Amino acid sequence: MDALQAISKRRSIRSYKNEQIPDSALEKILAAGSCAPVAGSFQMSVIQNPELLKKINDITKKAMLSSGIPFSVERASLPGYEPLYGAPTLIVLFSPEGSPTGPANASCAAENMLIAATALGLGSCYLASPRMAFDGEDGVALAREAGIPEGFSFNCAVIVGYTKDDKLFSRNREDIKITYIK
Ligand SMILES: Cc1cc2nc3c(=O)[nH]c(=O)nc-3n(C[C@H](O)[C@H](O)[C@H](O)COP(=O)(O)O)c2cc1C
Numbered sequence: 354m355d356a357l358q359a360i361s362k363r364r365s366i367r368s369y370k371n372e373q374i375p376d377s378a379l380e381k382i383l384a385a386g387s388c389a390p391v392a393g394s395f396q397m398s399v400i401q402n403p404e405l406l407k408k409i410n411d412i413t414k415k416a417m418l419s420s421g422i423p424f425s426v427e428r429a430s431l432p433g434y435e436p437l438y439g440a441p442t443l444i445v446l447f448s449p450e451g452s453p454t455g456p457a458n459a460s461c462a463a464e465n466m467l468i469a470a471t472a473l474g475l476g477s478c479y480l481a482s483p484r485m486a487f488d489g490e491d492g493v494a495l496a497r498e499a500g501i502p503e504g505f506s507f508n509c510a511v512i513v514g515y516t517k518d519d520k521l522f523s524r525n526r527e528d529i530k531i532t533y534i535k
Pocket residue numbers: 363364365366367478479480481482483523524525
């Protein structure tokens with residue numbers, strides 16, 4: 354699959370098989386993330402420990418339900434909704450607190466990883482929702498548990514795994530406008 358095919362084939366996958374991805378695929382995905390444009394530093398942590406994945410999932414869901422944000426409450430209230438969608442691999446991206454370029458660095462790396470996962474035949478999804486866990490009451494302790502050093506803030510996350518079902522939410526491109534000035 355070439356780069357343009359992988360970019361156009363990528364979709365947010367929200368249902369995963371209970372099977373871990375090979376380490377060789379994980380290393381390729383992380384290498385793709387490390388090749389992204391970057392202005393400053395960021396930190397990635399790979400979480401494959403089932404207990405910690407469940408903990409992050411459950412804290413995120415609880416925080417979504419009590420957030421008062423209508424979209425988050427509605428989504429987290431859907432029957433069977435799990436914010437990490439049962440994915441066996443979670444990659445969290447953090448950057449130095451207050452870094453003006455941190456979120457952009459992390460997002461560039463995340464997108465590279467989503468495209469790499471697609472090219473490897475794996476499902477993936479960009480996630481902002483774990484912010485609710487890492488910015489929450491016990492977020493600092495959770496970040497330490499997730500291998501993130503002190504002084505870093507959550508930017509985004511990527512989940513990866515084997516696709517079980519890709520139909521949970523539809524794709525919406527109506528808001529994207531392109532202007533040509535030639
Ligand atoms: C900034 C950002 C935050 C997102 N956060 C979440 C999230 O927390 N949970 C989720 O399921 N999808 C999340 N997404 C994925 C979008 O919902 C998805 O990209 C969008 O619906 C378009 O669908 P597609 O990725 O299949 O093209 C996020 C995407 C972006 C860019």
